Amino acid sequence: MPVRGLDEAPAPLGSLGLEPEVEAILAAQGITSLYPPQAEALPHILAGRNLLLSCPTASGKSLVAYLALLRAVRAGRTGLYLVPLRALGQEKAEELGAFEPLGVRIGLSIGDFDLPAEKLEKLDLLVATSEKADGLLRRGSPWLDRLGCVVVDEVHLLRDPERGPTLEVTITRLRQRHPELQLVALSATVGNAAELGEWLDARRVESEFRPVPLRQGVYHGGRILFSDLSTRALAPPGDAMPRLVRTVIEEGGQALVFVNTRKGSEQAAQLLTGTVRPLLTREERAGAAAAAAELEGLGEEETEGSRRLAELLPHGVAFHNASLTNPERRVVERAFRDRRLKVLAATPTLAAGINLPARRVIVRDTTRYDDRLGMNSPISAGEVQQMCGRAGRPRFDSTGEAVLIARSPEEEERYLDQYLSAPPEEVVSRLAAEPALRMHLLALVASGDVTNEAELERFFAATFYGQTLPMSELVAKVRTVREYLTRHGFLVPTEELRATPFGRLTSDLYLDPVSALLLREAIEKAPLGVSPFSLLAALAQTPDLPPFYLRRGDLPHLLERFAEEQQELLIQPGASDGVTEELELFLAGLKTAESLEQWTDEVPVLELTRALGIGAGDLRSKVEDAQWLLFGLSRIAATFRPALRRTVDELALRVQYGVRTELLDLVRLRGIGRVRGRALYAAGYADRESLRAAPLARVAAALSSTALAETVLRELRPPRPGSARASTGAPSVPPVQDPPAPTKGGRDRRRPSLEEYSDS
C-alpha cells in the first residue's frame, strides 16, 4: 500500500477512465489510488496533451509517464522514454515490464545493452538515453515512424553543460519530425516551469507533494533544527554522524550519508561500523554477511573495492562510489534495499542515479573540490536538494528526514538560508557551447534534416535556446563551428549545407568531430607495423577519451616513456618549454594509454588499479570508452587506411577482453575471460580446437571447477549438431560469467518482482 501524505486525499483509481486491464496491473502492485499530482496530470495524458510535470523526486511521476506511453501503444503507436543515465534506463525498463501482460513489447537501448534492428522493429516501447535517441534520429531509424509519445525524464538536465544540449536537440528534432507527438516532460521542481512549459507547448502540473513527507534540517550541537524552526534533540553520546546514524537505526530506519570524495565515503563507512554493528539483530547480521558473500559470487577478477566492501558489509555498512564496478554497486544497492544494510556512505553517484531512498539522509559535506578553481567550492542548492530528496522510504517510513551537518552556529544558519530555503533553480539552455554545436550541427546536416541556412535558422529558433535567449551569440557560434567543419572536411564547402562522406561517418559513429579528425590523422600517419601503444596513445589524445588524473609522482616515469616513444607517437604534443599545462594533459593521455596497454597485457586488475590509484570501475569505464573509439577508428581506417583495419580490429578485441593476442580465440568461449583464458593456455590449450578433445578432468583442473569445465566443453562439443548454443544453459550448471566482457559488466536482468516495482 502506498503511504500517502497526511493532508492530501488520494484519488481512487476506479473513476479515472483507465482501462480495466491497466487498473488490474496497477492493483497488483498495490496501486489502487493516485496521488494528487498524478490525478491532476491524468486527464491531460488521456486527452493526448503535452504535459510538463514538475514535482519532487519519488512522487510518482513515472507512473503518469507510463500511462501516457501505454495510451500511445493502445492507439497503435510507439512510445519512447528518454533517460539521462543508463542505470535509470534499466530501472525504468524493468518497471515497464509490469505491463508486458498487456502485450506491450518493451526494449532498452543504452550504450552497453542494445538491440539489433530487427528486434527494435517489433517494439512498442523503447527506453533509451537521449544520446541513443539522438542516434536513432541521425540514422533516420524507421522505428521512429510510428512514434506517438515521448517521455523526457529529468528534463531539467537541459541545464547540464555537457549533455543538456543533446537533450535539447533531441527533443527539438523529435518534435519537428512528429508534429502530432505527445510530449510528457518530467522534472524536478524548477524556478521557471512556466518558461519551460511554454517551449514544450505543454500544460503544467506543479506540486510539492511527496508520498512520504520530508523534513529538512541542520544538525548542530546535539539537535536538529528543522526548516520549520522546530527542533529535535538526539540522545547522546556521539559525534554528529554516529549520533544521527544511531538514532535513526534505533527507530528502525536506515541512513544514507552523502560525502564529497570517494575516500570520504569509505572512511565514513569505516567509522560507522562501530556504531551500527551493535544495533544489528542476529538476522540482520546474517543478512549483511550474506551480502558480503555475494561479492565473491560475482565471478569478477579480484578488486580493491570488493575487498573493502567485504570487510564492511558484515557490519551493516557500505560505501558507494564510481570506483566500484557495476556488479559491486548492484550488490550494495540490493542489500540496502533489502534493509540488510543500515547505512550507505555515498558520493553523488547515488543522488542523481537510481532510486534508493532511506529514512534519514545525512549531508556531511556541502563543498566539493573544483579542478578549475584548485580548491573546494560550495555545491549548488539544487544538488543539496537532490540529496535531501532521497529521504523517506515508501512503505517503511512515515516521514523522511534530511539533515545537513553544521560545524558552527553560523554554519547552521547559513545552511538553513542557502540550502534549505533556497528557491528552486532555473533551467537555462546550454546549447551555445561550441563542442556541443560541433556535434549537433554536423549531425543535423549529415542526416539531411537541414540543407540550407534558412532551415538551420528555423531549427535553432525552435530550440529552448531560441525560445528564451537572444540568438546573436548562438548565431555567431554556429558560424564559427560551420567554418571549422568545412575547413576540416566534414562539410562540403558550398552555399548549400551538405556533409562529406567523412562528415557522415563521424556523425554516424557519434564521435566529436575533433576526435574524428585526430583519429583520421593518426591512422593515415601510422606505419604498417604500428604498435598497440601508439594507437592507444592516439585515442587518449581525443576529447572522447578523457584521461586519468595525473599525479605528481607519475611525471618522471611518463616523461621517460614519452622520450622513448616520441618517434612512434602518431599525435604529438604542441611544442613548448618545460612541463606546461598542455604537456601535462598530453602526459595524462600517455598514462591512460599505458593503463590500457597493461590491461591488454593481462596485468591483474588489482595490481593495475593500485599502481594508478584508480578504482576497478574507473578502469572498466575507460576500457569501455576505448573500445567504442576503437570501433570508430576501425571504420575510419576502412576508408582512409584499409591496410590497418585488421590491426585496429584485433586491438579492439584485445581491449574488450583485456588479453594478449594469443588468447583471442579462447576468450570467445562463454564463461572464459582473461583470467581463465590464461589458465587454459598455461595448461597447454592454446585455442578452442585443442580444447575440443581435452579430457574433462584436465580442463577442470585448469579452471579449478568441474562445473565450469563441463559448460565449456559442452559448448565445444554440442550433443546435437546445430544446437550448440541452446544446450549451454543446462539447468545443472549455473551460468558463470567470469570475467565478463568489460562493457557488459554482467548486469542483472532478472525480472523484478511486483513488490519491487511499487517501491518507486
Place this chain on the structure above:
DNA sequence: TGGTTGATACTATAGACAGCATGTC
C-alpha cells in the same frame, strides 16, 4: 647512536554518454 616526536610540505580530490551484435534461470 637510534628512535620518537612534531612541524611542515606535499598530494589528491564526483560522475559517466556514445557503435555494433547478442543472450539466460
Place this chain on the structure above:
DNA sequence: CTATAGTATCAACCA
C-alpha cells in the same frame, strides 16, 4: 576567489 585530510619528509629532540 571559499578546503581539508591523509601521508611523506625532515629536523629537533630525547634516552
